[in-house]
Amino acid sequence: xxxxxxxxxxxxxxxxxxxxxxxxxxxxxxxxxxxxxxxxxxxxxxxxxxxxxxxxxxxxxxxxxxxxxxxxxxxxxxxxxxxxxxxxxxxxxxxxxxxxxxxxxxxxxxxxxxxxxxxxxxxxxxxxxxxxxxxxxxxxxxxxxxxxxxxxxxxxxxxxxxxxxxxxxxxxxxxxxxxxxxxxxxxxxxxxxxxxxxxxxxxxxxxxxxxxxxxxxxxxxxxxxxxxxxxxxxxxxxxxxxxxxxxxxxxxxxxxxxxxx
Amino acid sequence: xxxxxxxxxxxxxxxxxxxxxxxxxxxxxxxxxxxxxxxxxxxxxxxxxxxxxxxxxxxxxxxxxxxxxxxxxxxxxxxxxxxxxxxxxxxxxxxxxxxxxxxxxxxxxxxxxxxxxxxxxxxxxxxxxxxxxxxxxxxxxxxxxxxxxxxxxxxxxxxxxxxxxxxxxxxxxxxxxxxxxxxxxxxxxxxxxxxxxxxxxxxxxxxxxxxxxxxxxxxxxxxxxxxxxxxxxxxxxxxxxxxxxxxxxxxxxxxxxxxxxxxxxxxxxxxxxxxxxxxxxxxxxxxxxxxxxxxxxxxxxxxxxxxxxxxxxxxxxxxxxxxxxx
Ligand SMILES: Nc1ncnc2c1ncn2[C@@H]1O[C@H](COP(=O)(O)OP(=O)(O)OP(=O)(O)O)[C@@H](O)[C@H]1O
Ligand SMILES: [Mg+2]
Numbered sequence: 001x002x003x004x005x006x007x008x009x010x011x012x013x014x015x016x017x018x019x020x021x022x023x024x025x026x027x028x029x030x031x032x033x034x035x036x037x038x039x040x041x042x043x044x045x046x047x048x049x050x051x052x053x054x055x056x057x058x059x060x061x062x063x064x065x066x067x068x069x070x071x072x073x074x075x076x077x078x079x080x081x082x083x084x085x086x087x088x089x090x091x092x093x094x095x096x097x098x099x100x101x102x103x104x105x106x107x108x109x110x111x112x113x114x115x116x117x118x119x120x121x122x123x124x125x126x127x128x129x130x131x132x133x134x135x136x137x138x139x140x141x142x143x144x145x146x147x148x149x150x151x152x153x154x155x156x157x158x159x160x161x162x163x164x165x166x167x168x169x170x171x172x173x174x175x176x177x178x179x180x181x182x183x184x185x186x187x188x189x190x191x192x193x194x195x196x197x198x199x200x201x202x203x204x205x206x207x208x209x210x211x212x213x214x215x216x217x218x219x220x221x222x223x224x225x226x227x228x229x230x231x232x233x234x235x236x237x238x239x240x241x242x243x244x245x246x247x248x249x250x251x252x253x254x255x256x257x258x259x260x261x
Numbered sequence: 262x263x264x265x266x267x268x269x270x271x272x273x274x275x276x277x278x279x280x281x282x283x284x285x286x287x288x289x290x291x292x293x294x295x296x297x298x299x300x301x302x303x304x305x306x307x308x309x310x311x312x313x314x315x316x317x318x319x320x321x322x323x324x325x326x327x328x329x330x331x332x333x334x335x336x337x338x339x340x341x342x343x344x345x346x347x348x349x350x351x352x353x354x355x356x357x358x359x360x361x362x363x364x365x366x367x368x369x370x371x372x373x374x375x376x377x378x379x380x381x382x383x384x385x386x387x388x389x390x391x392x393x394x395x396x397x398x399x400x401x402x403x404x405x406x407x408x409x410x411x412x413x414x415x416x417x418x419x420x421x422x423x424x425x426x427x428x429x430x431x432x433x434x435x436x437x438x439x440x441x442x443x444x445x446x447x448x449x450x451x452x453x454x455x456x457x458x459x460x461x462x463x464x465x466x467x468x469x470x471x472x473x474x475x476x477x478x479x480x481x482x483x484x485x486x487x488x489x490x491x492x493x494x495x496x497x498x499x500x501x502x503x504x505x506x507x508x509x510x511x512x513x514x515x516x517x518x519x520x521x522x523x524x525x526x527x528x529x530x531x532x533x534x535x536x537x538x539x540x541x542x543x544x545x546x547x548x549x550x551x552x553x554x555x556x557x558x559x560x561x562x563x564x565x566x567x568x569x570x571x572x573x574x575x576x577x578x579x580x581x582x583x584x585x586x587x
Contacts, residue, residue, distance in 0.1 A: 127346070131414075132370060
């Protein structure tokens with residue numbers, strides 16, 4: 001933006017670099033006192049309130065779809081007894097963190113980006129810096145931590161709701177047996193499955209928070225710039241999430257031996 | 262006493278768009294300076310460079326022997342404590358009421374008790390004429406009020422350098438006169454270095470000790486007020502007269518052809534404003550402005566380098582003050 005392009009794609013690289021720099025800055029400032037506790041609580045409450053209901057509403061059909069789909073698949077290959085385990089693992093490990101992150105990015109992150117963006121164009125952020133207060137520590141850290149906290153919390157909720165939804169559809173709609181569902185579950189699922197799910201959710205929350213903050217702090221000029229920034233922050237977050245999910249899943253599969261194998 | 266700000270060879274561009282280049286000026290310690298310039302010449306950008314919010318591409322900004330352009334983030338945060346800045350639109354925190362906005366710097370940087378804070382805040386709010394509006398949110402007040410609240414917040418830590426971006430825009434003429442007086446009174450009380458960015462010819466003619474003007478991506482001139490006020494430079498003259506006749510056009514600059522056509526069509530200046538009006542004095546009862554004495558000594562040293570018109574005007578004003586003293 002400021003210098004001539006030396007090679008194609010340089011601008012994109014520079015943006016990426018600055019996004020990383022902000023991420024590191026957030027981590028560094030997290031350990032700086034004083035911690036902005038009130039801002040954190042306020043933001044936590046805000047993000048939770050905008051994403052809680054949609055998360056629950058999305059979780060039920062999502063769990064159901066996965067259960068139905070796996071139910072019919074397992075029936076075709078004669079492995080009905082594993083429907084429970086398969087759908088629970090799919091929901092907890094994949095569906096739930098991703099759904100959570102999409103909602104945090106879509107509902108919480110976009111609102112956060114719009115808020116920070118309008119503060120930036122009203123020069124509030126500049127004013128804060130001039131008053132000797134670091135806006136990253138003051139505004140961004142509480143928001144990113146809140147996004148991570150809400151992600152962990154929502155992930156638990158979405159998992160439970162999704163699993164219940166899956167159970168209901170499997171047992172009621174596909175005439176599965178409750179006993180088999182639960183038994184296969186305890187035969188194949190293990191505690192690390194839950195951990196990876198929460199770890200993913202927290203990392204996704206971090207990414208959603210940092211991307212929203214980055215775009216919010218660097219909007220284009222004017223109100224239109226803020227609108228564009230919000231839009232882009234959601235799209236960028238989605239792209240990054242799916243990429244990260246691939247990496248994390250690959251790592252997990254390599255590192256944690258599956259149970260019963 | 263205020264701090265000297267020395268700017269050397271400063272240049273700034275955004276991508277291909279060059280805003281200004283080779284700006285060299287010194288804001289003398291404790292004096293009041295005004296920066297003029299048509300809209301869009303980068304006056305606000307200049308202010309933002311001075312406080313390190315934007316990074317110039319070239320040049321140096323020296324404050325207390327520290328170069329703001331190249332110092333570490335940590336040093337920068339330290340130096341910013343010297344500044345009080347009023348942004349063009351006030352830049353109040355939208356989520357806080359006026360009281361909390363003005364109290365913000367005190368709560369962040371001092372260990373004062375809430376009672377002390379309350380008395381300081383109400384004093385500053387009184388100074389800018391906003392007593393009674395403490396509980397209002399920035400969204401609920403007029404632009405002029407936001408500006409005055411922004412000024413109160415900038416003053417609350419008794420800064421040594423005060424930067425003010427268009428204190429007059431959005432204010433009625435009477436309030437503008439009060440703000441001008443307030444800025445001079447502050448200078449008398451704090452002896453702070455003040456830079457005012459403005460379009461207001463009245464403010465430019467009566468408030469500052471020094472005036473500069475940005476035009477066509479350069480600093481046209483900067484110096485004692487008499488120099489600019491008596492200048493024959495077409496752009497300066499046109500600007501001070503608020504006239505259509507001259508090199509400044511509706512967009513950034515006009516071309517020679519339009520100008521010649523206008524002159525040929527017989528456009529002449531009506532009611533030309535010239536001369537150097539007397540400078541405002543601090544409100545009676547306040548201490549003398551130390552800047553006046555320092556400036557006189559400084560100007561006398563450089564007197565021989567100044568253009569004749571400015572020299573006459575300076576000598577004439579000295580005569581009259583001497584006569585006054587006698
Ligand atoms: N962050 C930025 N990115 C890109 N261009 C910018 C930026 N800030 C300012 N500009 C450009 O710099 C130029 C000068 O802007 P600036 O706001 O400093 O003008 P100004 O002299 O303060 O005008 P006014 O008197 O209307 O306030 C404008 O053309 C503007 O488009
Ligand atoms: Mg401006």
